[in-house]
Amino acid sequence: MRYSILAAAIFLILGGSFSAGAAEPMDDLRGPIEQVISILKDPKYNGSAMKEQQRMEIMAVIKKIFSFYEISKRALGRNWNKFNIQQRQVFEETFADFLGYTYFKKVRDSYQGENVVFLSQEKIGDAKAVVKTKIPRKNNEIPLDYRTFSKKGEWYIYDVIIEGVSLVTNYRTQFGKILGKESPDELIERLRKKIVEQREQDKTTS
Amino acid sequence: MNSAAGVSLAQSAKDFKEASSGLPPHFHAKAESTNHYSSEHSMESDNPEFQEEDSDYLYEDEEDETQSYASDPLKPFNDVMFHFNDKLYFWVLKPIGRGYRAIMPDAIRIGIQNFFVNLSTPIRFVNCLLQAKGDDAGNEFTRLVTNTTVGFLGFWDQAKAHQHLDKKEEDFGQTLGVWGVESGWYIILPFLGPSTLRDSAGRLGDMFLDPLYYLEPAELSLEIWAVDKTNDISFRIGDYETIKEAALDPYESIRDGYLQMRAKKVSQ
Numbered sequence: 001m002r003y004s005i006l007a008a009a010i011f012l013i014l015g016g017s018f019s020a021g022a023a024e025p026m027d028d029l030r031g032p033i034e035q036v037i038s039i040l041k042d043p044k045y046n047g048s049a050m051k052e053q054q055r056m057e058i059m060a061v062i063k064k065i066f067s068f069y070e071i072s073k074r075a076l077g078r079n080w081n082k083f084n085i086q087q088r089q090v091f092e093e094t095f096a097d098f099l100g101y102t103y104f105k106k107v108r109d110s111y112q113g114e115n116v117v118f119l120s121q122e123k124i125g126d127a128k129a130v131v132k133t134k135i136p137r138k139n140n141e142i143p144l145d146y147r148t149f150s151k152k153g154e155w156y157i158y159d160v161i162i163e164g165v166s167l168v169t170n171y172r173t174q175f176g177k178i179l180g181k182e183s184p185d186e187l188i189e190r191l192r193k194k195i196v197e198q199r200e201q202d203k204t205t206s
Numbered sequence: 207m208n209s210a211a212g213v214s215l216a217q218s219a220k221d222f223k224e225a226s227s228g229l230p231p232h233f234h235a236k237a238e239s240t241n242h243y244s245s246e247h248s249m250e251s252d253n254p255e256f257q258e259e260d261s262d263y264l265y266e267d268e269e270d271e272t273q274s275y276a277s278d279p280l281k282p283f284n285d286v287m288f289h290f291n292d293k294l295y296f297w298v299l300k301p302i303g304r305g306y307r308a309i310m311p312d313a314i315r316i317g318i319q320n321f322f323v324n325l326s327t328p329i330r331f332v333n334c335l336l337q338a339k340g341d342d343a344g345n346e347f348t349r350l351v352t353n354t355t356v357g358f359l360g361f362w363d364q365a366k367a368h369q370h371l372d373k374k375e376e377d378f379g380q381t382l383g384v385w386g387v388e389s390g391w392y393i394i395l396p397f398l399g400p401s402t403l404r405d406s407a408g409r410l411g412d413m414f415l416d417p418l419y420y421l422e423p424a425e426l427s428l429e430i431w432a433v434d435k436t437n438d439i440s441f442r443i444g445d446y447e448t449i450k451e452a453a454l455d456p457y458e459s460i461r462d463g464y465l466q467m468r469a470k471k472v473s474q
Binding site: 102103105106109110138139140142163164165166169170171173174175177178187190191198 | 268312315316324441444448451452453454455458459461462466467469470471
């Protein structure tokens with residue numbers, strides 16, 4: 001009896017860790033990304049009144065697989081050290097919202113029922129992987145790669161590469177330029193202003 | 207963190223006000239100790255390998271960074287050209303592109319695009335050869351033969367549809383890069399947009415491989431070029447706006463994006 005309980009315990013612990021270790025980055029991303037697409041396709045969000053609802057539901061899914069902490073840290077690069085803990089937290093949330101607004105608007109405006117095609121995954125050691133996808137369009141296709149890292153057997157995105165351009169590196173260049181002249185709070189304020197701008201634009205166009 | 211984005215925006219705005227309103231220090235200390243941020247972040251990587259490499263994150267891609275910051279001595283000129291191209295797009299190219307898109311069916315626009323892509327095969331073919339990419343050159347040659355015949359002078363991309371042959375985007379700027387020529391100064395060309403000294407030289411070289419260049423009279427070749435560009439723009443309306451809207455510093459964003467994209471293409 002004792003032994004069988006022990007065996008069961010070992011099985012549970014090992015089995016659990018095996019299944020966690022066996023999680024593949026592509027599988028971890030596939031579900032949530034397909035969920036985002038189904039929210040985009042769902043006709044119940046048609047019409048501008050449901051826009052905000054749709055954006056919030058997509059953001060909720062996005063926040064499960066994107067590590068905005070890592071994204072923020074990397075997008076600030078060396079300047080991360082200039083931010084105190086509170087500024088880091090506020091920056092992370094503001095940057096996440098900024099990216100959410102910007103790209104949701106773009107995706108919603110130009111979405112024409114495309115699906116994401118998962119091409120391959122390349123592991124870099126145990127802790128990092130690149131998941132390659134593409135989005136077929138009318139006359140071309142957009143290559144979209146996700147850089148991911150693993151945490152407790154699950155994979156999170158810390159960079160997106162669109163047609164060979166790393167989003168994080170692109171923002172790091174811009175943030176570096178701005179932080180050469182301005183303070184962390186001023187940078188956060190700039191992001192906040194962009195969000196307000198986009199919300200107002202959204203209202204006038206809808 | 208799991209709160210809906212709208213709520214978290216309000217929350218972060220609140221945080222921001224609190225942070226900047228000069229609260230007494232003990233308040234901050236308390237706020238920090240209950241803050242999950244300072245103790246354990248929910249999404250922070252705990253994988254030792256990632257962490258270890260993580261300590262270098264500050265310097266990751268440092269080369270990219272320095273490369274991207276480096277050598278923009280033409281900035282004053284580029285600023286003027288950036289502004290010029292920006293206005294050119296919004297005042298001229300975009301309205302033309304939209305009008306064109308409104309009257310031309312998708313199928314025809316795609317056909318015209320295919321036709322011009324097929325016509326410019328010599329540029330890609332020769333540059334594949336110059337980069338010693340024999341298979342890719344063969345790929346381009348097969349595409350040319352298939353699309354010019356079965357694809358009715360290139361209007362249909364039959365090679366892609368049936369033989370699954372994608373075009374290989376090679377140009378002389380990339381060839382020079384493969385040969386070890388550095389990209390050189392960043393330069394924004396009027397009408398043509400972002401480039402570098404190397405890629406500008408590349409454009410010039412490719413011009414001689416473009417059949418359109420040899421059309422007589424020169425006006426005709428310019429007119430056809432305009433059709434090509436108008437057709438092209440009709441597919442890309444909105445892209446520039448997106449990049450601009452997503453940027454805090456559009457000039458730097460586009461510069462970095464261009465340099466990253468070209469570096470990637472040269473490495474492929």
